[in-house]
Amino acid sequence: MMSKTTHTARTAPRRKLWGGRFRATTNAAVEHFTQSIAFDQRLAPYDVRGSCAHAAMLARIGILSKKEAAAIRAGLQRIARECAAGTVAFDATCEDIHMAIETLLTHRIGAVAKKLHTGRSRNDQIALDERLYLRDVLAQVCGQIGTLQAGLLACAEHHADVVMPGFTHLQFAMPVLVAHHLLSYIEMLERDLQRLGEQQARVNVLPLGAAALAGSGFALDRAFVARTLGFAGVARNSMDAVADRDFLVEFLAAAAIIAMHLSRLAEDLILWVSQPFGFIALPDEFCTGSSLMPQKKNPDVLELVRGKTGRVYGNLVALLTTLKALPMTYNRDMQEDKQPVFDSADTVSACLEIMAALLPRVQFRRERLAQALQDDFLCATDWAEQLVRRGVPFRDAHEAVGRAVALAEQRGGGLGALPLRALQAICPHFDRAILRLTTAPASVAAKRSEGSTQPARVARELLRWRTVLTDRSAAKTGRRKEMIG
Numbered sequence: 001m002m003s004k005t006t007h008t009a010r011t012a013p014r015r016k017l018w019g020g021r022f023r024a025t026t027n028a029a030v031e032h033f034t035q036s037i038a039f040d041q042r043l044a045p046y047d048v049r050g051s052c053a054h055a056a057m058l059a060r061i062g063i064l065s066k067k068e069a070a071a072i073r074a075g076l077q078r079i080a081r082e083c084a085a086g087t088v089a090f091d092a093t094c095e096d097i098h099m100a101i102e103t104l105l106t107h108r109i110g111a112v113a114k115k116l117h118t119g120r121s122r123n124d125q126i127a128l129d130e131r132l133y134l135r136d137v138l139a140q141v142c143g144q145i146g147t148l149q150a151g152l153l154a155c156a157e158h159h160a161d162v163v164m165p166g167f168t169h170l171q172f173a174m175p176v177l178v179a180h181h182l183l184s185y186i187e188m189l190e191r192d193l194q195r196l197g198e199q200q201a202r203v204n205v206l207p208l209g210a211a212a213l214a215g216s217g218f219a220l221d222r223a224f225v226a227r228t229l230g231f232a233g234v235a236r237n238s239m240d241a242v243a244d245r246d247f248l249v250e251f252l253a254a255a256a257i258i259a260m261h262l263s264r265l266a267e268d269l270i271l272w273v274s275q276p277f278g279f280i281a282l283p284d285e286f287c288t289g290s291s292l293m294p295q296k297k298n299p300d301v302l303e304l305v306r307g308k309t310g311r312v313y314g315n316l317v318a319l320l321t322t323l324k325a326l327p328m329t330y331n332r333d334m335q336e337d338k339q340p341v342f343d344s345a346d347t348v349s350a351c352l353e354i355m356a357a358l359l360p361r362v363q364f365r366r367e368r369l370a371q372a373l374q375d376d377f378l379c380a381t382d383w384a385e386q387l388v389r390r391g392v393p394f395r396d397a398h399e400a401v402g403r404a405v406a407l408a409e410q411r412g413g414g415l416g417a418l419p420l421r422a423l424q425a426i427c428p429h430f431d432r433a434i435l436r437l438t439t440a441p442a443s444v445a446a447k448r449s450e451g452s453t454q455p456a457r458v459a460r461e462l463l464r465w466r467t468v469l470t471d472r473s474a475a476k477t478g479r480r481k482e483m484i485g
Contacts, residue, residue: 036335037090040097042342044088046132047097048080050125050208053228055116057221063119068112075109076101096335097129098122119216120208123242123330127207130338132229134203134251137345138196144352145193145258146472149186151359153465156182159364160462161455163440164279165372170271175378175440178364180453181268183461188261195254203247206231210241213329243329245319248341252316255344259312262351266302269362273299278368283361286354301358305351312347315340373440376414380405382443383415383434390429400427414438 052073059069079101082088094100099122106113156179166176206229209215209222215238222234235241272279282299290296318340322333380401387397403426408415416438423430437446447454 031093031095034095034332034335035092036096036338037092037094037100039342040126040338041090041100043097043126043129043133043338044083044101045080046129047101047125048076048083049132049229050128051101051116052076053225054120054208056228057225058115058118060221060224061219063218064112064115068115071109071112072105072116075105075113078108079104096122096126098125119211119218119220121210121212121242123212124207124210124238126334127210127242127244128229130248130341131203131205131207131231134247134341135200137349138200138203138251141255141258141345141349141352142193142196143476144349144356145189145196146469148352148356148359149189149465150469150473151356152182152186152189153462153469154360155362156186157462157466160459162364162366162369163373163444164364164369165378166453172372172375172378174381175373175443176453177444177455177458178369179462180458183458183465185261185265186465188264189258192254192258192261195257199247199250199254201232202250204230204232206234207241207244210235210238213239213242239329243326245323245334245337248337249316249319249323252312252319252340252344255348256309256312256316258348259309259351262348262355263306263309265355266305270299270302270306277372279365279372281363281365282358286358286361301354305355308347308351312344315344376416376438377405377408378440379415379438379443382437382446385446386434386437387427387429390431392427392429396427400430404430 055064055069055072055076058064059066064072079088088104090097090100091103094103102113102116105116159178159182162178163175164178164181165172166174166181206222206226208225209220226232226234235244269280269282271277273282282297284297286299286301287297288300290298319337322336326333383404384394384397384401387400388394392400404415404418404423407422407426408418411417416435418435420430420432420435423435437443444453444455447457450457
């Protein structure tokens, strides 16, 4: 079903700003089909910022007088305030946010507004708006990832001594600390932060001044605009500046990876809260019930986080497909770049926010975990390693313990229930010390390698991450105070 967009009253006649060479007015169906104001109006604050900087630059090089530039800036700032308050009235016939703001500005301050577009095109204007928007999105998502990392760390610290079954192939494999499992997701999210940080540098390049594709006949002071808007530099090739959407694709790719990581975390929690496992309890506030079955308590929030991953993937594929084989430079196809980016930014942000709120409330059920860990087959690898320490080649040790497991299953008990004589019939290097290694705490304590689930190593990792996140938060607070000061 096609959605309908309600627009406010027009503030200007239907004549297009580009309509000089046209004799007929735009067909109403074409006007509706080609407009993007329905969704790109969220770029209005960035369009105003870019236009204010452009006006200041035009005054700097003598295209505008100081009085004209001041009038334009005042008019734009009024529009920005109205946008923030939700009271602005854009003309739906203006196609996009750029023309809507320029039309409204002209209506407000008169003919001087017609000078604002000197030396620029909507081609470099939209590239600027999208970069300004994405800079803010990257900063926001990075902050939300940090908040989720802090939630995971708090949960890990609260359950630092709890052991659980680790899985491979969704089968019980080896005992691990709950904290070790949660720290693995902090590592995943840290890579997400690194990716976003690398993108911030590539986004922070000014495209304005490229004009339509070939640059401008005016000696635009692009370096001044870059400094004014906080860009690290200017795009060096005018054609690439207006054609480039790599920075949006990169963000969508990073968003897809973030969503994938969140879906894996959500799936672990969904499995753990299910009755066959019962490893965790979720707070009522983050669950829903059934319209039919009174007893149900469903992890719908987690299922939606898992499900929304598909649309984030789809947005990446959509933009890649839109850009595929586009000739240089700007093509109207590129109008379709915004909605996938907006949707992925909103979706990933919402998922990060809800997961960060949920994680500190998760409680691990120690008694259920203890029951799951009673199967001493989880210590089979530890037994093999003990045989290796006694001089048995690993493959022979693996074979011997495998035979011991088969014998224990045949007898209907665990490894620890096997008589030493029966074990020594399989391999003479079995001894009573190995027989004592049949508990989950003994298994995790037996680990020695860097990055393992050994309690002492995990404790150090918890401390390291607490320091990292605390220092990062302090640095962010310091930068914020610097900016305010």
